[in-house]
Amino acid sequence: MTIINPYESLPCRLTEIVEESPGIKTFTISPKPINFEAGQFAELTVPGVGEAPFTPSSSPFDNDKLEFTIMKVGRVTTALFNLKPGDLVGIRGPYGKRYPLEKFRGKEVFIVGGGVGFAPLRSLFLALVHNINDYKKIYIRYGARSPKDIVYKQFLPKWDKLENVDILLTVDVGDETWNGRVGVVTVILDEIPVDFNNSVAIVCGPPIMMKFVTKRLLEAGFSGADLYLSMERNMSCGLGQCNHCRVGELYVCKDGPVLTWSQIKHVREPFV
Amino acid sequence: METYFLPLDKFVPLLLRLIEKYEVFIPTIEQERPHFHRFSSEDTSTISFEHIRTVEPVKHFLFKPIESVASFDKPLEKGIKPQAIVGIKRCDLKAIEVYDKVFLDSEFVDPFYKKRRETTILISADCPQPEPTCFCNLLGLNPWVDEGADLNVTPVRSGYVIEPLSPKGEAIIEENKIWFENTSPEDLEQREASRKKALDKLKEINPDRFKEDLYERVNVNEQKFCLSEASGCVECCGCLMCCPTCYCFLLYDEPSNERVRIWDACYYAAYARVGGGANPMPDFTSRFKNRFECKFNYFYKYHGFFACTGCGRCISGCMGKIDIRKILLKL
Ligand SMILES: Cc1cc2nc3c(=O)[nH]c(=O)nc-3n(C[C@H](O)[C@H](O)[C@H](O)COP(=O)(O)OP(=O)(O)OC[C@H]3O[C@@H](n4cnc5c(N)ncnc54)[C@H](O)[C@@H]3O)c2cc1C
Ligand code: SF4
Ligand code: SF4
Ligand code: SF4
């Protein structure tokens, strides 16, 4: 009998590393080591250094490869940034719950991203686009610190051309190349052109942005049950056992990582 | 269930039979406190059933304080030996129930815990003399065992009343049939009397009961209870390390590619720190309160019972003289 060891990572190979913006890179792993559904995450290992949780940024329907878009913030991510194509990494997962796409059917999907928080949203967006006729309309509202911090620059114009897709960007601070909106992400949330009775909102970004965007979207008219929020917590096991990722009585790794506002509104400081 | 009588001088022979198959741990008194001790054939130490639970929590036997759980580039060698834990108390059996919920009743079964659990024999013992730190009775437990172990032992005047509580326990009796006798009505009366006396003692130690809606109260009274009661705390985490139900752990990788699992505790300041440095539990008050929410609210909501057994280890171990009962009774 083989024992299944949930702590074991599967060795896999980095095949491409692309710099998206200063401090953010997209890492491609192929062949695809594990399957996942939009919303789920995995633990990536830098051998001999450690693990950290990341949500894939590629389409769950891409059968050839897995991509992660990662910001360098500390120990494991710095070690990742020092790797080269051809190097081995480890992966275990997928963990957590997927987005309930069946509940989004026939609705307007309003996606709000900030900084590297756009990474998991790209995977969701690509999953939505895969069956684009299932949804009434897809909105993307994305904020970055400056024009050079915008990720997926090569894809955004293509996505914007898709029928039923409406994209608006903003940067905190503009430069000479920029003629779009300037200001934190809430400046592009003044107008939310959706039917609140038939739409869902999905948010992922840094904590401060999560806090203000959540407030704004609730004020605008989204119900707490239709507001899907990507939660960040310290994670160790990813298995619902080590307890590190708790938000109130919920585990981000098991009940999340995406939780609705209704699920977490009783928590004193849900965004950190 | 059927009960047997084992004469005083037959317990050591029984242990000698057990060490043929198991690593056997018995409670003995060292420095006036009960501790688990590995039994060997040369052993001359006396087994102590009369005292309360050991100083060390039983989680040591099933969930090692530190152990390798995976290796990136080579198969993991794991020798998990069958063991028999003798003299385990009711409160610690309840703690094993907590662990079973987390590591077995899960989408991801922990293979090491499972293996140890399957190959461990639990031989429990009643507590004839509860001590001032004991409060299992406030959490719905009795100071004796009628479920959760393989065999239970109650010392009576000239020996032990032994009650098998599982097929594994029955098998041990079957294999050593020659030493076991039938219990006399007098033996069983003595067992009853000893149990009643222990329960009365516990009621005397703990005259007040927790409120019915305790699980909600740990939430409702936001910071109040922490501020007044946590002031003596020096954040040593002793109460969490010695707690038989605390199961937080951390995984880290060695440069050798080994993945290590180590006990962790929510009172450590960096426990909840996320990438880049933000921390959802930055102040001690939120961490102090987390222990109560975790045991009496979150665990209860997930599994339907409290992750506290009333063993009182956190009380005897605390250098800040913090008594968890006082906090819970105040809520
Ligand atoms: C579900 C989920 C999905 C995510 N997806 C993405 C994504 O797609 N892209 C992305 O860029 N990021 C993502 N993140 C965030 C990412 O996981 C973190 O950026 C990453 O964990 C940082 O790791 P690090 O070792 O580089 O950072 P560090 O800041 O070095 O370390 C963070 C970890 O190390 C521990 N630690 C560090 N220093 C100490 C210390 N002094 N004492 C004790 N502990 C310490 C922390 O407790 C923590 O576990 C995601 C997070 C979650 C939870
Ligand atoms: S044992 Fe006492 S002093 Fe130490 S962390 Fe626990 S409550 Fe604080
Ligand atoms: S919290 Fe204290 S009394 Fe409760 S199980 Fe843990 S150590 Fe025992
Ligand atoms: S808390 Fe109860 S079961 Fe545990 S040692 Fe004390 S009396 Fe025995």
Ligand code: FES
């Ligand atoms: S990461 Fe361990 S419980 Fe969620």
